[in-house]
Amino acid sequence: MAAQPSTPDWSRVRLHVVTGKGGTGKSTVAASLALALAAQGRQVLLCEVEGRQGIARMFDVDPLPYEERRIATGLRLRGRAPGVVHALHIDPESALLEYLAMYYKLGRAGRALDRFGVIEFATTIAPGVRDVLLTGKVYEAVQRNNRNKNAIRYDAVVLDAPPTGRIAQFLNVNDELAGLAKVGPIKSQADSVMTLFQSPRTAVHLVTVLEEMPVQETADGIAELRQAGLPVGSVIVNQVRPGDISAHDLAAARAGKLDAEQIEADLKEAGVDIGDGLVEGLLAEAHDHAERRALEDSQRAVVAGLGLPTYELPRLPGGVDLGGLYELAEDLAEQVIR
Structure with missing residues (x-):
């Protein structure tokens, strides 16, 4: 994986959002990034919001509940003791129950609403509210303070986010709420989330493969993110074939x-x-094979023209297991972890 001359300083970034077109391996990249960031003793939280339990499958653990669980030791970098990767599966229903308990003190009443299906109904008819709840939990993990002494304070949070076609809408929660809530705690939470998302503490990384449609969707996603004022971090090109033929x-x-x-x-x-x-x-x-490599080279030139730091991760011939995640984490760490 060739280093880029414009390697960014990620030391200020607390929230790494990973998106990409379906099939590009964005969840794999998010998990590998979490392992890499956990180097040098860092505490990292890996979050997912799409309800697929992808983290549990990748790390070969039981399905994750709505609570933070330790799932792996981070990458050992330069002989230093690694940190720990925790994981959190965020679902909108649990996030809404937590929200009701926090802001409206509806503990048992909130659970009763859940039994009647009211919460599922609410998060279905108001997708903007659903995204605020999901992103709000991520925000809490990033901004965590000393009020909850038992909660872990993370050095970095990695979000396995929705695909590129929906990422700007998902992150731009204020626009989603424009017609739903102009005042009140939900609007206040959305404002706080947007302050974080539009700050240098956040970086949105787009995962692609060297094919025309994913690369074009990456370019479109970058344009939408920039239009929404959301900080784009890098493009990560995944599943690159080895260049062992002259x-x-x-x-x-x-x-x-x-x-x-x-x-x-x-x-x-x-x-x-x-x-x-x-x-x-x-x-x-x-x-x-030569035709395929020529196509990849043409798309690599398009990616280079996007003007962002770009990193390449190899295609793993045996597929991606936990060992493969660590291999990819090491590739990322060699270039971008400081």
Whole structure:
């Protein structure tokens, strides 16, 4: 993963929001980022708001309740003792119950409303309120003070956020509430959330792969975030194929000019049994790979033109398990963790 000349200083950032088009691996990147940030003894909270229990699956733990749970030890960086990654699964119904108990003292009454389905109804018909509740819990974790002495004070919070197509709407909670609440505690909470989201303490990172549609959606997402006054942090290019074939050989493969006789001779020398169509099949695969690499290079140029710090994470051939998350975390830490 090549370092960028414009590597930002993330030391001031307390909230890292990770978004991306579906299928780009944004949840994997969010988890890897949390592990990387937990280096050097940092306490990190990894949050999810989409109700998929993705964190539990990635870290191979039981489904998360609506409370903070320790799930992993952070990346060990430069021989220093790592910190801890906690996780929180935020669902709107639990967030609303907590909100009612905090602002209106509706403890048992709030739970009664939940049994009657009132809370689900409220968060469904008023999606703006739903987003305020979800983001409000994230805000509380970032801004946590000493009022609750038993609560952990985190050095960083990583939010596995909704996809790029909805991220500006999700974060821009004031606009979502414009027609619903002009005064009152919900409006006050939205104002506080927006103050954090639009400050240098927040960075929105967009995850993409080197394909035309995800890259275009990334560009559109950046424009929408900037229009809403939300700080864009970086573009993280995920699932990058290894560049272990020279540019000369790639060009020859695309042009159909690889030396079939030499390839056959090399295979025989290596003891490979040359069956019918083996060389032709290899040449066809080489051509397809070269075409794919050319497409990726063209999209890499588009990403570079977005004018943001850009980082690349490799495609892991064995898939992403917990060990793979740590591999990706190390890649990120080498470039952006200070």
